Amino acid sequence: xxxxxxxxxxxxxxxxxxxxxxxxxxxxxxxxxxxxxxxxxxxxxxxxxxxxxxxxxxxxxxxxxxxxxxxxxxxxxxxxxxxxxxxxxxxxxxxxxxxxxxxxxxxxxxxxxxxxxxxxxxxxxxxxxxxxxxxxxxxxxxxxxxxxxxxxxxxxxxxxxxxxxxxxxxxxxxxxxxxxxxxxxxxxxxxxxxxxxxxxxxxxxxxxxxxxxxxxxxxxxxxxxxxxxxxxxxxxxxxxxxxxxxxxxxxxxxxxxxxxxxxxxxxxxxxxxxxxxxxxxxxxxxxxxxxxxxxxxxxxxxxxxx
Amino acid sequence: xxxxxxxxxxxxxxxxxxxxxxxxxxxxxxxxxxxxxxxxxxxxxxxxxxxxxxxxxxxxxxxxxxxxxxxxxxxxxxxxxxxxxxxxxxxxxxxxxxxxxxxxxxxxxxxxxxxxxxxxxxxxxxxxxxxxxxxxxxxxxxxxxxxxxxxxxxxxxxxxxxxxxxxxxxxxxxxxxxxxxxxxxxxxxxxxxxxxxxxxxxxxxxxxxxxxxxxxxxxxxxxxxxxxxxxxxxxxxxxxxxxxxxxxxxxxxxxxxxxxxxxxxxxxxxxxxxxxxxxxxxxxxxxxxxxxxxxxxxxxxxxxxxxxxxxx
Numbered sequence: 001x002x003x004x005x006x007x008x009x010x011x012x013x014x015x016x017x018x019x020x021x022x023x024x025x026x027x028x029x030x031x032x033x034x035x036x037x038x039x040x041x042x043x044x045x046x047x048x049x050x051x052x053x054x055x056x057x058x059x060x061x062x063x064x065x066x067x068x069x070x071x072x073x074x075x076x077x078x079x080x081x082x083x084x085x086x087x088x089x090x091x092x093x094x095x096x097x098x099x100x101x102x103x104x105x106x107x108x109x110x111x112x113x114x115x116x117x118x119x120x121x122x123x124x125x126x127x128x129x130x131x132x133x134x135x136x137x138x139x140x141x142x143x144x145x146x147x148x149x150x151x152x153x154x155x156x157x158x159x160x161x162x163x164x165x166x167x168x169x170x171x172x173x174x175x176x177x178x179x180x181x182x183x184x185x186x187x188x189x190x191x192x193x194x195x196x197x198x199x200x201x202x203x204x205x206x207x208x209x210x211x212x213x214x215x216x217x218x219x220x221x222x223x224x225x226x227x228x229x230x231x232x233x234x235x236x237x238x239x240x241x242x243x244x245x246x247x248x249x250x251x252x253x254x255x256x257x258x259x260x261x262x263x264x265x266x267x268x269x270x271x272x273x274x275x276x277x278x279x280x281x282x283x284x285x286x287x288x289x290x291x292x293x294x295x296x297x298x299x300x301x302x303x304x305x306x
Numbered sequence: 307x308x309x310x311x312x313x314x315x316x317x318x319x320x321x322x323x324x325x326x327x328x329x330x331x332x333x334x335x336x337x338x339x340x341x342x343x344x345x346x347x348x349x350x351x352x353x354x355x356x357x358x359x360x361x362x363x364x365x366x367x368x369x370x371x372x373x374x375x376x377x378x379x380x381x382x383x384x385x386x387x388x389x390x391x392x393x394x395x396x397x398x399x400x401x402x403x404x405x406x407x408x409x410x411x412x413x414x415x416x417x418x419x420x421x422x423x424x425x426x427x428x429x430x431x432x433x434x435x436x437x438x439x440x441x442x443x444x445x446x447x448x449x450x451x452x453x454x455x456x457x458x459x460x461x462x463x464x465x466x467x468x469x470x471x472x473x474x475x476x477x478x479x480x481x482x483x484x485x486x487x488x489x490x491x492x493x494x495x496x497x498x499x500x501x502x503x504x505x506x507x508x509x510x511x512x513x514x515x516x517x518x519x520x521x522x523x524x525x526x527x528x529x530x531x532x533x534x535x536x537x538x539x540x541x542x543x544x545x546x547x548x549x550x551x552x553x554x555x556x557x558x559x560x561x562x563x564x565x566x567x568x569x570x571x572x573x574x575x576x577x578x579x580x581x582x583x584x585x586x587x588x589x590x591x592x593x594x595x596x597x598x599x600x601x602x603x604x605x606x607x608x609x610x611x612x613x614x615x616x617x618x
Binding site for chain 2 (some may be wrong): 032033082094099140141142148150152153155156157159160161162163164166167168170171189190193196197200201230
């Protein structure tokens with residue numbers, strides 16, 4: 001079934017094909033897989049499930065940004081199903097680790113992870129971007145349980161994460177703060193203001209992950225605004241830098257583990273990823289930065305992610 | 307001799323007192339703590355003071371992160387930078403989620419004088435008032451500023467407070483109590499009402515005094531809270547005096563005058579005149595020279611009252 005309990009939203013929903021529906025049964029099955037106990041293979045399965053949710057909900061919404069959600073899917077899966085400490089029934093638990101989605105247009109992958117983690121019913125995903133939904137086009141911390149920051153205007157998340165990390169230090173809490181940035185987002189000057197400040201404040205409870213998929217809306221990073229040498233930039237700002245394949249779970253988890261050992265400075269994980277990863281015709285395809293798949297494309301994508 | 311005091315100095319002192327009373331208060335600055343006077347807090351509570359360097363955008367989003375983690379955050383820089391430089395950060399990180407950030411802009415208006423137009427904040431009130439969850443306050447003097455800072459600290463939600471660089475005349479009696487969202491009756495009158503805030507309250511009182519010599523009875527309302535406005539006091543003034551002049555150290559567009567006009571036009575249309583900076587940028591000069599050049603003196607208010615009464 002694909003409808004949410006919210007009647008207003010249900011009324012506004014379009015007819016969707018069976019293949020496009022998000023299955024509660026599927027979600028229920030997956031609850032049996034308890035987080036932290038997932039094997040690497042199970043993490044791969046979970047990421048595939050979240051990717052299915054992403055393309056389905058964007059197709060249902062008729063708009064959205066599949067590319068940047070799919071490139072970040074493995075990173076977000078590793079965070080929510082292995083790394084982060086959180087309590088879905090108590091989203092404001094003071095000791096929770098904080099995940100700050102700075103690249104707010106990747107909201108669908110976060111919503112998929114939050115739903116699958118139990119913050120809200122998976123059926124809610126079908127309401128993405130609709131009037132009355134708690135799942136806005138870009139994240140809204142006032143509406144969605146588990147969403148820490150309202151984002152969408154790029155470049156602000158790392159600064160917000162610094163505030164969160166400073167508060168954790170002041171309150172002597174042990175939580176860690178993970179901020180996910182896009183590579184194109186690093187064009188924003190505020191990212192570098194924040195990079196300077198996080199190192200200055202010696203925030204070793206803060207980790208920035210750059211989803212380095214190499215593409216932004218108008219073209220490749222190199223064509224639009226060259227970021228390289230990206231890792232050296234972060235290093236020169238005083239960060240410990242780990243460069244990984246952002247689709248390799250042992251590498252992702254290894255980077256998180258390494259960051260915990262680093263004292264006195266923040267860690268930046270430069271995760272090399274593929275935009276649109278997992279759906280062949282979306283991979284490295286600029287068109288799917290910000291376009292929803294049509295029904296045929298959705299069917300094809302679901303087949304590939306099956 | 308009129309007594310004067312600095313609103314920013316009293317801000318810094320009040321912050322330091324609040325810091326001692328409430329361990330949850332955190333203060334940010336953008337390399338201007340010796341000017342905004344947050345230095346008083348920084349000296350006493352260095353672990354709760356974060357100088358963010360000359361990076362106002364970063365500072366406002368950091369403020370949001372701290373507030374989202376339960377802190378009461380004061381973030382200060384010059385008024386012109388506190389609003390214009392980081393408007394999008396205020397909008398997305400602070401205003402939309404309605405976080406507990408108190409943006410305190412010092413060196414407001416044109417009385418930062420010689421620094422010139424780049425440092426004259428003549429749009430800050432319009433920008434701050436445009437943010438849906440923000441409360442916006444322009445204290446008239448140091449007595450009021452101290453109370454405003456305390457009230458802001460006690461209420462959860464975003465505030466913009468605009469203070470001045472120069473010392474400003476003390477206009478309130480010592481037993482004055484600031485009430486959020488309420489105008490203060492400074493002087494009773496029946497022929498017209500002057501509604502002012504910031505340092506224009508002193509000018510308004512002076513204008514009313516001079517008008518009295520010609521038997522023109524002016525009511526003077528101090529309107530520190532620009533948002534939300536004291537609509538009842540405005541409508542009562544329109545009803546009872548039949549003419550309104552507003553006076554502010556800000557552009558005519560989007561500040562106190564245009565906000566008062568919105569209330570008047572809806573509830574009780576009466577002749578109005580706005581004493582404010584017209585559609586222009588300003589120049590370097592001494593504060594008094596600039597106030598004169600921009601038409602923000604007691605004489606300008608007086609002339610506006612005479613003119614508006616003729617239209618009754």
